[in-house]
Amino acid sequence: MTTRALPPETPAGADRVPLLVPVSSRVLRKAQGVALCIALGAALSFGVGGCDSGADGGDGAATGWPAIALDPTVTPPQKLSATGLARRVQGALQLHPDLVPYDLTMPLFSDYAEKRRALWVPKGKVITWRDDGPLEFPEGSILVKSFLFSEDMRDPGAGAGPRVIETRVMVKGATDWKAWPYIWDAEGGDATLAVNGAVKEIAFVDPAGTSRVANYLIPQRNQCLDCHDQGVDGEQVTGIIGPRARYLHRDGVYGGKTINQLQHLHDLGLLPAMPALTTLKPATSLDEVRKVGVPNLHGPALESAARDYLEVNCAHCHSAKGVEGRTSQLFLDAKNDNPFLYGVCKAPSSAGKGGFGRQYDVVPGHPDKSILVYRLETAELGAMMPDIGRSLPDTLGIALVRKWIEALPPVNCDR
Ligand code: HEC
Numbered sequence: 001m002t003t004r005a006l007p008p009e010t011p012a013g014a015d016r017v018p019l020l021v022p023v024s025s026r027v028l029r030k031a032q033g034v035a036l037c038i039a040l041g042a043a044l045s046f047g048v049g050g051c052d053s054g055a056d057g058g059d060g061a062a063t064g065w066p067a068i069a070l071d072p073t074v075t076p077p078q079k080l081s082a083t084g085l086a087r088r089v090q091g092a093l094q095l096h097p098d099l100v101p102y103d104l105t106m107p108l109f110s111d112y113a114e115k116r117r118a119l120w121v122p123k124g125k126v127i128t129w130r131d132d133g134p135l136e137f138p139e140g141s142i143l144v145k146s147f148l149f150s151e152d153m154r155d156p157g158a159g160a161g162p163r164v165i166e167t168r169v170m171v172k173g174a175t176d177w178k179a180w181p182y183i184w185d186a187e188g189g190d191a192t193l194a195v196n197g198a199v200k201e202i203a204f205v206d207p208a209g210t211s212r213v214a215n216y217l218i219p220q221r222n223q224c225l226d227c228h229d230q231g232v233d234g235e236q237v238t239g240i241i242g243p244r245a246r247y248l249h250r251d252g253v254y255g256g257k258t259i260n261q262l263q264h265l266h267d268l269g270l271l272p273a274m275p276a277l278t279t280l281k282p283a284t285s286l287d288e289v290r291k292v293g294v295p296n297l298h299g300p301a302l303e304s305a306a307r308d309y310l311e312v313n314c315a316h317c318h319s320a321k322g323v324e325g326r327t328s329q330l331f332l333d334a335k336n337d338n339p340f341l342y343g344v345c346k347a348p349s350s351a352g353k354g355g356f357g358r359q360y361d362v363v364p365g366h367p368d369k370s371i372l373v374y375r376l377e378t379a380e381l382g383a384m385m386p387d388i389g390r391s392l393p394d395t396l397g398i399a400l401v402r403k404w405i406e407a408l409p410p411v412n413c414d415r
Pocket residue numbers: 104106107108109117143144145168169170179180181218219220221223224225226227228239240241242243312313316386388389
């Protein structure tokens with residue numbers, strides 16, 4: 001992964017760059033946006049294990065939270081507290097009560113980090129349904145994602161509770177999203193805007209009970225775009241990845257009640273138009289995979305689990321729209337139904353280190369002959385996939401992809 005210097009600001013009007021420019025000359029896109037201001041909400045502690053916002057996107061009483069304010073056209077405040085989005089009280093992360101927390105059925109793996117996600121839509125505006133790709137958020141919307149590490153992930157609430165490492169913020173401008181990383185101070189209740197990123201050594205016990213030390217990477221601001229930039233109509237646009245209907249289609253806990261997250265957004269008036277949820281197939285739940293155990297997955301359930309895992313971990317680069325991985329012509333989005341394009345008997349076409357002694361990305365029946373598995377397992381720079389965002393192997397994901405490849409109908413790739 002090459003790192004790129006933050007490019008200079010471009011004049012207004014030059015807010016979209018053609019996809020074909022070399023990635024090294026990406027320019028910041030300026031959008032026209034609006035300053036945001038909403039009513040103060042009631043302060044509420046946001047427990048670690050649950051995802052209870054207790055807030056209904058409304059007009060809570062003012063109890064010490066500033067109004068949420070983030071202007072997508074300018075560099076945001078140095079301190080996260082000034083945005084009104086989040087704060088830390090006695091080590092615990094608290095989100096503004098007007099944010100709506102959500103989880104994904106299948107999340108991205110980031111060195112076992114525990115993640116807390118939430119969304120906010122300006123008052124009076126709504127989210128538009130999309131069958132495919134992320135839901136369409138109105139200008140001024142904000143998505144936040146925080147990364148935490150419990151000392152022992154089998155018991156996240158134990159001891160002093162999880163360490164809050166970073167909070168990533170995306171705010172919707174007129175044409176695309178702006179991405180901003182904040183790193184939490186070692187002590188105290190605030191996080192600081194950190195466009196240059198950082199690497200932190202973090203020790204923890206993973207959910208399976210293995211002791212690990214991550215060289216956890218907080219990306220530089222321009223590295224955010226490696227994953228968040230997509231090709232749209234021949235142009236390179238910064239976008240969101242997670243909030244797709246299939247991935248939001250799961251239960252959350254709001255105000256002490258368990259309710260489907262999409263239904264909850266609908267009930268809040270934030271997602272007025274949506275199809276009957278019974279007609280929508282959710283993306284595979286990783287919690288469910290963990291519970292059932294990879295060895296017990298077979299047939300279509302195994303196929304969807306592996307394909308959904310590859311989609312959320314790889315397809316932002318490896319799809320027809322992915323900017324970083326397009327040169328490889330390896331398309332790992334779950335909708336791609338062409339086996340060659342998801343790697344079956346495909347010799348690598350990209351400029352990386354090649355095959356690492358293996359010939360094809362995916363050899364049905366043979367995970368140990370598949371380049372894709374090698375790159376998922378290794379931590380060697382230049383070979384590791386994803387090439388950014390992890391320093392440790394994801395043992396559950398590896399087991400899942402191995403089992404899927406073992407079960408693929410046999411083909412002789414050398415014929
Ligand atoms: C390795 C690829 C990768 C990098 C680098 C990356 N992200 Fe993301 N990000 C994702 C994926 C995939 C999701 C959705 C899945 C999830 O949340 O588990 C996501 C989700 C998010 C979200 C929640 C909204 C959404 O798009 O789903 C925010 C906010 C966010 N990222 C901000 C950032 C910022 C800011 C940076 C740079 C500091 C960054 N990301 C770097 C892959 C990446």
